Structure formats: C-alpha cells, structure tokens
Amino acid sequence: MRASLLVALAITASTSAVAADASRGERLYEQWCQGCHDRLGPTRETMPGTTALANRYQGVRPAALVDRDDLTPEAIKVFVRQGISFMPTFRKTELSDAELDDVVAFLVRKQPAK
C-alpha cells in the first residue's frame, strides 16, 4: 500500500537520513529540484514550485524549500515519489533511493535537533 500523504505529513523527522550526504544532496537538489523550487529574486519573479507554494501558504511558511525548517524526510519522499498537484513523480532511474536520502539530508539540515 502506498503511503498516504496525510500520514506522511504527520510524521516527524526521522533519523533515516543520518547516513546520507547533505553536500551531495545539495548538488542533487540543484539538479532536480531547484529548477522549480528556487528562491524568487530579480531574475526569478516566478518559479513554478515556489509560486505554487507561495499561493498555498500565503506567507505562513516560506515558499522556497531551502528556507523551510519544518520538512520531514517522509513528506519529502512522498512528494518526490507520488507527486503533488502538477509536480510530477521522479523515477528511481532519475533519483535513486540513496540519492533521495541525500536530498532529504540537505533539505532537513535546518531542522532543530530532536
């Protein structure tokens, strides 16, 4: 059974990414995620993922993923493997499970220690 989004979102950060490499994850994030989720700026007035999240959160949370401190590994994996809205899924031939762990390690680096 595929994990449901709501369940995944409710789960707090786990330690599954401990062995992963955040610096490698940053490079993978730049390759696969940043193209839609980059911070907005003078030459980036809109970005597909960031704009969509800005509309969704209305300032309650940061729209750029790299500015978030509340992302959980499980939620990130659900979004990547199941997609959401017009965000497509990513196959394991594009981003393997180990590489996804690296991306998770990069994106959760700002989280307070549990």
Place this chain on the structure above:
Amino acid sequence: MTLPSGVNESAFKAAIREFTSALGAEQVFTSEDDLALYRDVYTPFRGMPDKEIVASAAVAPVSVEQVQAVVRIANKHRVPLFATSTGRNLGYGGAAPTLSGSVVVDLKRMNRVIEINVTDCYAVLEPGVSFIELSHYLRERNIPLLVSAAENGAGGPVGNSLDHGVGFLGDNFARVCGIEAVLPNGEVIRTGSGAVSNAKLWPVYKYGFGPDVSGLFPQANFGIVTKMIFWLEPEPERMQGFSVSSSKHDDFGPMVDAIQMLRHKGIIRSSGARNPLRGANNSTVGMRSRNIPEVEQLLSRPGDGAASDWDALSIATGIPNSAVNGTVWGPAKIVEATLDHAREHFAKLLPHATFSAGTARDFPLDLTTVPVDQWVGLGMPNLWGFQRLANQGVNRGHYYFSPLFRAHADDIFAMNRTVRKVMADANEPEILKRWGWQGGGGPFPKTYVLYYDFLVYDDASINARHLKLFDRLVKTCADHGWAEYRAPAAFQDLVASVYANNNSALRKFCETMKDAVDPNGILSPGRGGIWPRRYRKE
C-alpha cells in the same frame, strides 16, 4: 499488476526472471510503488482507473548490449515493451506505455554525452541525456554551442526529436543526422552514413545511400534508439527579436505574408503571428486573461465581428489587432542590418504599423542577469515552463491539442472559427473562454502550430468531457485539412486515423512493415497508431 494482453502469468514471470538475470535486480522494477512511477502523471484519464494506461514492469538497461538482451527476452516470451528516453514527455504521455501491461524500457540511465564536436557542431548522445544535462555539460566546459532545447528542459534531444518535438531552434528531428537503434530482432542498425563500416561521415551527412530509414523511428515502433547524432548550433554573437503591430484588423494578412517571406528567404530564424486584441481574453498555456467584455461580444457575433468594429475597439483599448514577430541572430552587425531591413520592409508595406526591436542579448550570456522566463528562447533550457501550470490554479497537469495549419491569415481565422464552434457546440464555455482566439507560432518553417493545453483535474467527469471534446476537435479539424503533428498516447490512434488518404494506405503500409520487422509484435505496440498484427483490431 496489469499483465500484458496475450501473455500468461508464467511467461511473464519467466521474462521478469530473465530480465533480472541479464540486468541485475536493481534494474528491474515490479513493485506497485515502483510501477506507479511509470504512470503518465498528467494522464487524460485521471480518475478513470479502468482506462488509464499502466505498465506491468520496467527495466533500466545501461548499455546497448543490455537493450539487446531485453529485446531478445521479450521476443522469447512475446512480452510487449515500451521504450522511453528521459520519460519526461509530459503533456504527451510521460513515461507511460501506449499499451497497458507493456514493460517499460527506461533508458534514463543511458545518459552519456559520448562526443561533442565543436568543429562540426554536433553531439553524439545516449537517449537518457536531458536538455538541461547537455546544456550544463557544454557550459561547464566553456563549449560555445547551443542545444535546441524544448520548453521542458528535463526532456532530451533524443526523446524530443523522436516525437517530432520542437526546440527554440525549431524542428528537432531536422537536426538528427543519424540513429543507432536496436531492432525488434535484437540486431543493431545505424542509419544514414553510419551504415558505412568506417562511419567517418555519420555525423555530417544524413542520407548515406539508399533509403534513409531514420524517419522510421520517430512516432513509431521499429526500434529502440540507443544513440543519436544531434546537430548543435554555434553560439551567436547576438540574438534579438522584433515585433510589428498595428491597430488595423485588415493588416493581419499582409503582415503574416511579409513575416513568412522573411523566413522563407532565410533572413529571420523564427516567426509567429497573433491578433492581440482578439486574443486578449485567452488564458491558455499560462496566459492571463484581460477580461475585456467587448472582445467576447465581438467574437460571439456571426462572422466574429466586422473589421471596423475591431479597429474601433483597438483604438479604444490601445491593444493592437494585428501583430507578427521574428527572431534574428548572428554577428551583431548582421543582426543590426537585418533589423534595419525588416524595419524598412514593414514601413514600406504598412507605414502606420509600429516596429519594435526587442532586447539585444549578447553571448556568452550572463545568466545572472537574464530573467528565467527568457532562458529557453536563448538556448538555455530550464524548467520555468511549468510556471504555466502554476498560473492556472489547482490542476494535475495538462495535455496538448496541437494542430498544424497554414501560415496564412485566412487559415488562422478559419481555424479559430472552427475550433470555437466545436467548443460552443459542446457547451464548454470555460474551454471556449480559455481558448479565446489563438495565433500561431512557427517552429516549423512553413506552417504554424498552436498548443491548447487541456488541464487535468481530480474530477473525472470533467476529464471525461475533455476527452470527448478532444475527439471532436481532432475530427472536425481533419475535415478542414488540419491535423495534429503530435499527440499524447491516449489519442495516437485517433490522430493517426485522420491520416487516412486512399483508404488508409499509409497506416496499412506501416502495419505491413511492422509485421515484417517485428513479427512477435513486442516493440511499443500502438505507438504512433501502429499496431502489430497480434494487437490489431482488423
């Protein structure tokens, strides 16, 4: 799991065992979660599980030899395959097969840039290389070549050209100089000059000798392409666009003829034509409607409004009735001279029209200063195109109705009237409102194409209505001589069916070849509307 039609469970399991033995377990995907990644995420059948096209398994070969092994195993067990390159043909089927139950041959891990030749301006590529990856490869090495990237930079030159896709330089299959493919019997073929044993000319001369069979591979199922020679473009010194506009409705015809003649002469590199006022309320492909009630009122009149009415509204709103655009690139002096020539040409033809030159972009580009929405048009692939979906509220992606028509004002008007009538007759006011009035763009030199994006929703009843409308649009346009250049997997039979001249002689010829080349009917059944005998509905 959906088993392929005509394959029993024991044969399927035996095939999976042999795929695993040949490729390794980590390159064979059979779990429910993994197979979900091979659904078309933008499927037109969302909410219709009985209709959605799904894979039974996926395999990810990393070499030509592994592709050959996969094909031989599939032949042995008569298991249908479906090959995909980057799997990112979003809006036209994604990584999903054409026939449910097919085993997807996912070529993303075959992602080597085998050669870049700066002198002759070409790349030798494996199918998994994306536009973005190729562009990074070039930029990291300071190689001054541009790739004709499509709007979705996650797609790639091989897959895009094999779907007759287009990039910012236009027709991408026109840039293909040779193909290496694994045939349905497992043999490897090289097309064009690649067939010479010492294939020195493969990257530079397309045709070789005898029939050039490269054209059998796009939108078809005669082989799995494992290498491609793809011509690149030298970075110009400068790239600059221009537009010409006028408030007069009747200027549109001469304007379109003039911009196309500049293109025919090779003076400009791209062209397009729009009626900005008629199209002011469009909200397709991410455009924002200006919601001008008078525009809708005029469009709804019989004959869609008199020229004098449109002229008056243009003056009142300040929005032009007629507009064309073009792009020029090359040495800065030649760009300047070409723009001067175009300016003078239009000034003589239409003295009251306004000529506007766009921003001159000099290479090498400093991308930190270029807005991301302009990158693709300058040969720098990215993913900004998905912003068009972000602009359209909650949706689950889109798919394209993309008909071709003549690059003439009369044809643009006729197509708009026809499509609007189909939409109105189908009682689809929201679709009609989004369509508004469309102009045309010219990735192909002598025809225009437009892209109407059907949005996908969670509500299956809306998606089902859209399926019916798509069917009516294709058939009605065909009655007028307009046909699609490309279609999502769900509509490939439909679109192929309108290419029916002389009792569908083309389809029958393709089927004859298919049966001869692929007697077990294992390779991408249904792709391009070509079905092998075992799956054909005679």
